Amino acid sequence: MAIWVVPMIYGDVAEPRSGGGTKELDTAWYDARATFYGDIHGGGTQDGACGYGDPNKEGYGLATTALSTALFNDGYTCGACYEIMCARDSQWCLPGSINITATNFCPPSYSKTQDQSCNPPNKHFELSQPMFLKIAKDKAKNVPLRYRRVPCAKTGGVKFETKRGPQNHLTILPYNVGGAGDIKAVEVKGSKTGWIPMTKIFGQIWTSKVVLTGQGISLRIMTSDGVSKDFINVIPPNWGFGQTFDGKINF
Numbered sequence: 001m002a003i004w005v006v007p008m009i010y011g012d013v014a015e016p017r018s019g020g021g022t023k024e025l026d027t028a029w030y031d032a033r034a035t036f037y038g039d040i041h042g043g044g045t046q047d048g049a050c051g052y053g054d055p056n057k058e059g060y061g062l063a064t065t066a067l068s069t070a071l072f073n074d075g076y077t078c079g080a081c082y083e084i085m086c087a088r089d090s091q092w093c094l095p096g097s098i099n100i101t102a103t104n105f106c107p108p109s110y111s112k113t114q115d116q117s118c119n120p121p122n123k124h125f126e127l128s129q130p131m132f133l134k135i136a137k138d139k140a141k142n143v144p145l146r147y148r149r150v151p152c153a154k155t156g157g158v159k160f161e162t163k164r165g166p167q168n169h170l171t172i173l174p175y176n177v178g179g180a181g182d183i184k185a186v187e188v189k190g191s192k193t194g195w196i197p198m199t200k201i202f203g204q205i206w207t208s209k210v211v212l213t214g215q216g217i218s219l220r221i222m223t224s225d226g227v228s229k230d231f232i233n234v235i236p237p238n239w240g241f242g243q244t245f246d247g248k249i250n251f
């Protein structure tokens, strides 16, 4: 008698991707440098390569940083939180540390006349001026740093902003993410579909290849440490593009 081994089909269960499994956040201290941009009121902090729009509106305030290529990881690091302190420069450093969220990219510059601080392989933080002045003296332009990843302490639930993707494909910006803070995978489920992996367009903007207009939406978010959370029916069926929904829970 033949025994048939039937492979199990895990219909709706998402496979862990990108290495799967949880891993602790690496909270060791490393060296970098910092400069600042914008003015004392935090002007110049809007928009940017993470897709967050106005970080003030989105709860990140001025406690944000742009990261150089060596730290930005093609936008996967957007939303990560760092504790930073000025170090080993007695002329310019102030004591104490600050905690900041990565919300932007500091692009490399290959023109000799411009600042090269953010060029690879430099690990560089470009802070808003008010944040820079908490760790370094006025007139310091470029200081050595110690930095480490810290868990993101966020108030309230993860927020999801709907965006209109190509061909009206549902596109999502998750923000106010606690825990590791940076997202490595997103899946979406319409009330009439199974779980569908989303693709990162840039920063933390994720798109699906499906039109989900008129369906209730659930989202599954996995942060860089491998922790995954489901936000079931977080978006009601009458949703529109350009709206923000509260996930109620956080990492």
Ligand SMILES: *[C@@H]1O[C@H](CO)[C@@H](O)[C@H](O)[C@H]1NC(C)=O
Residues within 6 Å of the ligand: 083, 097, 098, 099, 150, 151
């Ligand atoms: C920054 O985060 C760390 C780790 O959560 C915490 O111990 C520290 O008190 C925070 N620092 C500030 C200035 O909030």
